[in-house]
Every structure is written in C-alpha cells, then in structure tokens.
Amino acid sequence: MKTQLEIARDGIISEQMNQVAADENISPELIRSRVAKGEIVIPCNPSRKNQRAVGIGAGLRTKVNASIGTSSDICDIDAEVRKALIAQEEGADTLMELSAGGDLDAIRREVLKAVNLPVGNVPLYQAFKETGRKYKNPSKLDPEFLFDLIEKQLADGLSFMAIHCGINQYTIERLRKQGFRYGGLASKGGTFMVAWMDATGKENPLYEQFDRVCDLMKKYDAVLSLGNGIRAGAIHDSHDRAQMAEMIINCELAELGRERGCQMMVEGPGHVPLDEIQGNIMLEKRMSGNAPYYVLGPLPADTGAGYDHITAAIGAATSSWHGADLVCYITPAEHLALPNENDVREGVRATRLAVRIGDISKYPNKRESEKLAAMARRDMRWEDLEKHLMFPEVAKQMRRERCPQEEKTCTMCGDFCAMKKGMEVFADDIKYDKVSK
Template sequence: MSILTTTQMQKAAAGIITPEMIQVASSEYRQPEEIRQHVAAGTIVIPRNIHHSNLVPMGIGRLLRTKVNANIGNSALSSCPEQEVEKLKNALKYGADTVMDLSTGENIALIRKQIIEHSPAPIGTVPIYEALARAGKAEDLNEELILQVIREQAEQGVDYMTVHSGILLEHLPMARKRLLRIVSRGGSILARWMKQKNKENPFYTCFDDILKICQEHDVTLSLGDGMRPGCLADASDQAQFAELGVLAKLVSRCRAAGVQSMVE
C-alpha cells in the first residue's frame, strides 16, 4: 500500500527531508532532521501551499524563533489591489514573517491573487470573511458555500487558513455569562448562524471535508479561538476551556490526516 506524501507533514512522517525543511533548518540554525521530526510530530508547521510558487519557506513552532504576523486587507469603504500590495510590501519591509489578507470588501479574490503573487512570505486568510461577503448575511451561509470558498482559496495558493471549528452550539449559553460575550469576529458570525438555525457549527460538521482540501493543497490550518476572552473578567472561563477541549481533538484529527495545524 502506498503512503500519501502530499503534505509536508506526510513527507516528514515518511522520513523524507524536503527542500522546505532544509530551508527552515538553515534559517533557524537547526539540523534538517530536527525539523523533520517536529514537522512529523506536528510541533512545527511550514505553511507552504503547493501553488504558492514564489514562497520562501519558513517555520512556526517548537525550537524556532517567534514569528510576527501582519494583517492587511480591504473593507467595504476603501482600498484596491494596488493599495493592498503596497501594504504587503511595507509589512515585509518592516519584518513581518507572515501576512494575512482579511479583505471584506469588493474584489476579494483579485486582491488575494495579487498579494500571493507578490509575497515571498506565507499568506493566510479567514475564509468565513469571504463566505459572509458572498452570502450577504450570516443566516444565508451554508456548508456548500463555505467549502467552495475554502477550495477556491486553496487552489489560489493560500498557505494557511483560520477556521473557527471549535465553537459549538452547546457553548453559546456559556458565553451569555460573560461581560463581553464573544469578541472574535469569526466566532460571532458563527454564533449568530447557530442561534438562528439551531444547528451545529458548519466548520465543525464539515471538518473532514476541510481536511481533504487542505491535504490536497498542503494548506496549514490555524484553528481559531472563537471563544477567546475580550477582558480579564472573562478569561479562563467555562466557554474558553470548552472550546479549547474541542480544539485539542481537532488538532488530533489534523495530525491523523497529515494536515499541518496550529492553534490561534
């Protein structure tokens, strides 16, 4: 039986040291075998979509330098592809290791395409933002649209995606006890959807389908913390730990599928 070796994690588990692992080892002053072992274990990720041709590989995780992410993206009020590319260049100039395109306005796919083409650094997204922009309102989101957006972003070359798969319907009453309730944008969108539909989080119910897409294109999953606290009064509460418990299980599912993952 052949062993799948599409992703960096699958290759590492098969004992293969990839050029990306060698690059990370060189930039971090580590041995390639060290990097391979940690990628195989899931304690280092190398966000590297197979379609992002001009990417310079970098690693995130154990043994490695702390990395800095910069968020850019347009809104319904302003910005265009040229401005976002300029933001990208400035972010990289001043030391960003990764960049997220959080566009929510017009021409989202075009802007993302331009950013990926101009970026040697890993590019991340939050797919629910584009899904909501297409749907118009949270109530009109559905599993098919969400998977379509994730698939299109993966095919375009997005290296890592934040998905809020850990916030569940049963967690919503816990958030009502909070001072600031839900402060995550992705988490609040999904909470509204679950409340209106009285259904489970589609990012959770479709998680196996999401894994298949990520496996095919070697997209790293950033498991979003939709129940992160917005103030000290809400920190380390029932809602936060309930979601963390789900995220821990999702990390295990990612590793079993050979998909790289990190927790936001």
C-alpha cells in the same frame, strides 16, 4: 501529493525542511522529526511558486504575522498591496489577508502576487460577506458554498487558514449560561458563525464536517489554524467557560487533524492579563500534544487604545518567552480604525522587538548579539553598534538629526557621558571576552 507532515513521517527531509533548518541554524533531521510529531508546521502551498518556506513551532524563533485587508468603509486594493509590501520589508514572517470589503477575490490574488511570504486568511469573512450581498442576510450561508469557497481560496495559493472548527452548540451554551461577557465577542468570523448557528439551529458545519476541512487543507498542504472564535475581547472574560470549551475542542481537533496527515496549528487569545499568559500556553501545549500555538497579541490590558501595539508587545514578549510560536501583530489603530501603512510598519516593528525579547529569555543561547551590541555601545563604536541593532536605519537617523558636539558621545549626555568616563577608569582592567575584538 503528500503533506510536509506525511513526508516527514516517511523519514524524508523535504526541500522546505532543509530551508527551515538553514534559516534557524538547526539540523535538518531535528526539523524533520518535529514536523513528523506535529510540533513544527511549514505553511508552503506548493501551487504557489516563489514562496518562502517558514517554520513555526518548537525550538524555532518566534514568528511574527502581519494582517492587512479592506473594510466596508475603506477599500483600496493598491493601499493593501503597499501594506503587504511594507510588512514584508519590515520582516514579518507571515501575512494574513483579511479583506471584508470590495472584490475579495481580486484583492487576495493581488496580494499573493505582490509578496513571497506565506499568506493566510479567514474563509468565513468572504463566505458571510458574499452571502450577505446576495441574500441581504449572512445567516443564509449555504455550507456547500463555504466548502467550495475554501477550495477556491486554497487554489489561489493560500498557505494557511484560520478556520473556526471549535465553535459548536456546546460552546454557545456556555456563553448563555455564564451571562454572556463584559467585552462581548471579538472574532468577526466566529461571531457570524455563532449568529448563523443561532438563526438556523444547526451545528457548525466546520465542526460537524471536520474531516472534510482537513482533506481540503491536505490537498494543498496548507496549515489548518484552528481559529479562536470565542476568544475573550476583555481581560475580565479571560479563561471563562466558553473560551476554555473552545480551547479544549481545538486541542482535540489538532490531534485528530494530525492523525489524518494535516498540518495543524492552534490559535489562542485575545485579551489576557499578564499573569495568565504562561498558564494559557501551558494548557494549549499540554492538551494539543505540543501543536504550534498562534496567539493574537495577546493584549494584557483593555485601556491602551491608540498605543495597543505597545500593550500587545508586552503580551507578545511574555507569550514568546513561555512558548508561543507565532504572534499576530497589533497596530496602533487596533480597536479604533483600519490600519494605515505607517500603522503596519509600527505594528511589525513593535511585535518583532517583543518576540525578540521573549526569545532571548526562551533561548539563552540567542543572546550573543545583545552582548555584542552592549560592548559596541560601551566602546562608543557607533557603526559597529548599528550592525547588531534590529532597526539600524532608525538609530542612524536619530544620531544624524541630533548630532553631538563630540563625535564619540551622544546628545543624551554630551560631555557628562558615563560610558566615556567608565572606559577611562577601567580601560586597563578589561579582560576575558569583555575585550573588544
């Protein structure tokens, strides 16, 4: 079986490429050419039927990932399935199943059955959790068990994996020489791999046997997302030597993986001040040969806990504007608790709105619906306005619950309405495409 990358290099437009082209209103040949260059990836494991193909990369709408999963404190499979369905209902493009408590195989398989989104994970979670259960020490992880586990998870139908290949002894040395960090380490999989390397004195097997990782991913045409295991967990650690060492390695591995015919994606930060986001994306794109960039947030402040979906939305809008391709949502519970169902809903909504804001800056031709929404609001055509909104049901409910005395206005202004008065003054002067159809 050939990967989407290999098919594209053969000059063939696959069914999945055609679907992405139709979804994005872009020519299938342009999709094929960018897949062939590694600038677009399509996570769509063929062993999982009835899965929606999603394109991630250059020239496409910025995609949103939602993450769910149990912890050692809260483990409810039914709740995780409901969260997955909510994420899909709210318009997430991909889903990551990141459970770290309970029967991890059963949870993954139930989630895969419940949704048609491309689903990814972090295989190190299960590898270290099961090793810890068996030996009471996660650092007794056997690399062969890890590789066998990766294949088992892929066989279940996962379409992408965040695999921490860019951590090596060199990156760990950078952490030590710079006096560690203000915010510590934020990646669970990355941190446990660092601890394994420290305990064993060995090199990271995912880095040392990178070709083997690629070959497993190729076998199932899954996208290898090069995990950001040394990402900063505080803005004061952003772009320190350890983070940059891993980023350089990941960008180099993206090129090596593409040469083997594997679909590759690079992961990014993390906690990054707003003024550094553009530079971060420029570095990833330049060093990786324009590989799709998957950013986690990013969060441009460390003091927003409880509202970190808003903190991250600001970072997500900026990232989308400057070229990020996939954004992992952040929920209001980030840094505080396991997200509940409402947190998932709010996280997806905030991130979808954020990347929409970024996309209308990145792609000015995508602003038409903004204009139509503005004109409908100007004319107080409320039903027409709802057709152009991202969250029409929310808008409809607000108007229904706070119904104005005069149907055309709203209770924000009542009879002191700027829109109504403006139309009275300038009704005869409206022309060009400012006239409502």
